[in-house]
Amino acid sequence: MARIDELRLMTQVARMYYEQELRQPEIMKRLNLSQSTISRLLSRARESGIVRITVNVPSGTHPELEEALQERYRLKQCVVVESVDDEEQIIRELGEAAAFFVETTAGPGDVIGISSWSAALLAMVDAMHHGARGGARVLQILGGVGSPGAEVHATQLTRRLAHLLNGEATLLPAPGVVGSRKARDVLLEDRFVAEATRLFDQVTLALVGIGAVEPSRLLAESGNVFSKSELNTLGRHGAVGDICLHFFNEQGNPVATPLHDRVIGMSLEQLRRVGRVVGVAGGKRKTVAIKGALAGGWINILITDRNTAERLLKG
Amino acid sequence: MARIDELRLMTQVARMYYEQELRQPEIMKRLNLSQSTISRLLSRARESGIVRITVNVPSGTHPELEEALQERYRLKQCVVVESVDDEEQIIRELGEAAAFFVETTAGPGDVIGISSWSAALLAMVDAMHHGARGGARVLQILGGVGSPGAEVHATQLTRRLAHLLNGEATLLPAPGVVGSRKARDVLLEDRFVAEATRLFDQVTLALVGIGAVEPSRLLAESGNVFSKSELNTLGRHGAVGDICLHFFNEQGNPVATPLHDRVIGMSLEQLRRVGRVVGVAGGKRKTVAIKGALAGGWINILITDRNTAERLLKG
DNA sequence: GCCGCGCGTGAATCTTAATTCAAATGCGCA
DNA sequence: TGCGCATTTGAATTAAGATTCACGCGCGGC
16 A cells, blocks of 8 residues: 555665664654664565675685585584695695684683694694684693604694693693503503593593595604504595594494504594584595594584585585 | 685674574674674674675665755655656655655654645545544644635645544634735634644644645635736745745745735744644646745755656756 | 454563773884 | 784673564454
């Protein structure tokens, strides 16, 4: 009935509100309408399409992929960075994104567990600014990997992160893999090691790399922790990747091998109890590993690159 | 620095807020950000153009013209209806728009003055629905024009409006123009006339037609209130139009003629003290008259048609 | 013709969002 | 190398906006 007049009024109010940026109380005065009426007119204007709100996706960001991954793999959050040709560069991008993520979302209440050894996590620490909001405790949740020297690198990573966040570091002064279950049990009794492992179940935010089974360069360079035969065994059991040196297959199920008992670090089960587990990984080589991690639900936040994201959504 | 990451975050938050329609507290939980931060990210997303809000103007409405007229003539409000070929039809449109305007913006606190005689105001009352929000007092602010019969029409208009608004009517039982100043003074002493005129300065919303000097058909039909010579006199003084039978020239200045003292109704000065004075008029013939009314500031709300609006903006 | 029913309204209320404020920090500059 | 300056942040506060509620009304069924 009063169709056209209503439209006119809706339009007028919408323009005052959205274009002239007048507040509802002001419009109320000017048009002699109650604030309720204005609010209702505005919502009808939105419904009816008189007012259109669009979110323009800036190039280089991929919210659709992020949302699709979240949906598909029940993730809490997901960050997809732009892919570039150079794999090194992708790692840097991932690191920067991860750094930003941690800087913006980690607070003084958090206990951040960081799993050495991962190129992406290293890049993250490199990209991080100092003086973000302070005070998160940083905990090393995996022993150093490879030669004793590399072990030091691992603790350095933890230390640097703690320093950058103005927080306190708790180190795990032990190798990530030892020769036998027995050796591990002995090390777990070490005072400092025990101190770190006790904190495992207080972790609120875990940062983990995702390893591909085909040995990554870094692992290799760190001294070939795993022998050829060990890798073969893993391969025969269908292992596609690892988190904290705990391996899983493409479906995400843990692969039980003797290796399991030789790792000093958080177990997958412990990880699963953590509120936010952030996996940082990208690149073609890692796709299957990431898929396994996602399928097993071992991470609930993923930071990856566009191409990998697309591959993860295809299969 | 963190440029791209910021963009990503802004986009993500914007999508959650505007597309998924999550509230800020919900986003806060999901993204581990404070509500303040989310609010700030959203306003930056709007500023930076990631979020774009547009108001689509429905066809048949002309907010740009309305705003231009408001700006140019210092109006409180303005309504521009679509122009059609048929002048009768325009009057009906104006009436409907005016009816809607009164229905939506007049409340129980209002004292509505209505100036008979105007085809547009007649159309307004015809278009009005019963049962709008109630209780405004309706006051006739101009005597009946023309033959004693027409006088009755005028009071009917007032009565009908009052009835439609569930309000009380106060009539002005007198002719709009009498033969002499003396005759007017006598009539002003009439008890009922005096009752009405006493209310003039309590009017909060005046509804007036705008007359062109070239006698409108209605005036003519109502019995040629003004003689040829009177019209000539007005013409010689540059009168272009009238409100409540008070004439003004193109610049809006009142035209002082003996007619002035023979009118029974609100004066322009009284009208100027009213909070909202709504002029309802359109059509080519009336353009100059409307311009005068606007120039003189005798109305502060205008309801007109598109073509007239455009003409008013040209000169 | 009278009685509910549903719609639409404004005032009050409650939710949501913006802003203020104080604290903490990096940075430029002496 | 220290000293403000300008940022940036979250908690608290204030402002703004959505919704609830009660009411009044027209309208259609009985």
